[in-house]
Amino acid sequence: MILAAWxxxxxxxxxxxLLDWLAAQKPDVxxxxxTKLEDAxxxxxxxAAAGYASHFSGQKTYNGVAILVREGLPVTDVAIGIDxxxxxxxxxxxxxxxxxxxxxxxxxxxxxxxxxxxxYKLAWLAALAGMLRAELARHPSLAVMGDFNxxxxxxxxxxPALWAGQVLCSAPERAAFRALLAVGLVDSFRLFDQPEKTxxxxxxxxxxxxxxxxxxxxxxxxxxxxxxxxxxxxxxxxARKGEKPSDHAPVFVxxxxxx
DNA sequence: ATGGCAATGTTTCATTGA
Numbered sequence: 258m259i260l261a262a263w264x265x266x267x268x269x270x271x272x273x274x275l276l277d278w279l280a281a282q283k284p285d286v287x288x289x290x291x292t293k294l295e296d297a298x299x300x301x302x303x304x305a306a307a308g309y310a311s312h313f314s315g316q317k318t319y320n321g322v323a324i325l326v327r328e329g330l331p332v333t334d335v336a337i338g339i340d341x342x343x344x345x346x347x348x349x350x351x352x353x354x355x356x357x358x359x360x361x362x363x364x365x366x367x368x369x370x371x372x373x374x375x376x377y378k379l380a381w382l383a384a385l386a387g388m389l390r391a392e393l394a395r396h397p398s399l400a401v402m403g404d405f406n407x408x409x410x411x412x413x414x415x416x417p418a419l420w421a422g423q424v425l426c427s428a429p430e431r432a433a434f435r436a437l438l439a440v441g442l443v444d445s446f447r448l449f450d451q452p453e454k455t456x457x458x459x460x461x462x463x464x465x466x467x468x469x470x471x472x473x474x475x476x477x478x479x480x481x482x483x484x485x486x487x488x489x490x491x492x493x494x495x496a497r498k499g500e501k502p503s504d505h506a507p508v509f510v511x512x513x514x515x516x
Numbered sequence: 517a518t519g520g521c522a523a524t525g526t527t528t529c530a531t532t533g534a
Contacts, residue, residue: 266533293524368533467518498517
């Protein structure tokens, strides 16, 4: 079982690359972030032709999330948003796929420390922690994946001194990320030895990608039963190359069959 | 092997992202 997450930075622009990536990687589940599409404009037909069912929650211009599931896998209990937390922004979608509860998230960026958007980000992350506590109580096999907009540790940052205290790296954001883990999840990437300076996002500007000046802000968090089954956790850096890439690379995990 | 911001809509600039 392969679970993946990718911030595509406009599904409209990235659809050809998405279809290529699905054909090459054949994930069972792919969570998308920043689709930037109203539901009426979601390219469900094209994705169905590639062998995937689509579940989505979008809006014009900003945000927007989706879960794509390989044809034939059972999907139940699709849910939108964070229960009890009113939010106009479409950032969360959940579904149960073949016994695994998958939650796809697009965490707010936060713009700048101490801005209104930063305060929204921290409040939003606290609400997400509450939601995940309830999800885990109901679903022991829980995967939470997407763009968290937090680099959890200095080793997830190309230049920690440059980013120290900045948005995506500030202490309150890192504490909020650890609070998600404290619900009963692990950062799957750190279950394995990884090459140093592995990142999931690179700025479009200033040759950031060829210089590998990036951050690891996209994550796959797993509950204990799924961590047991996890055989690999990787970032597909190749997807950041070539013409019109997203600024994010897909992150994905391979799970062994349920014992 | 890579590329010097990109995507969107309010459109010829402003806003947002991270």
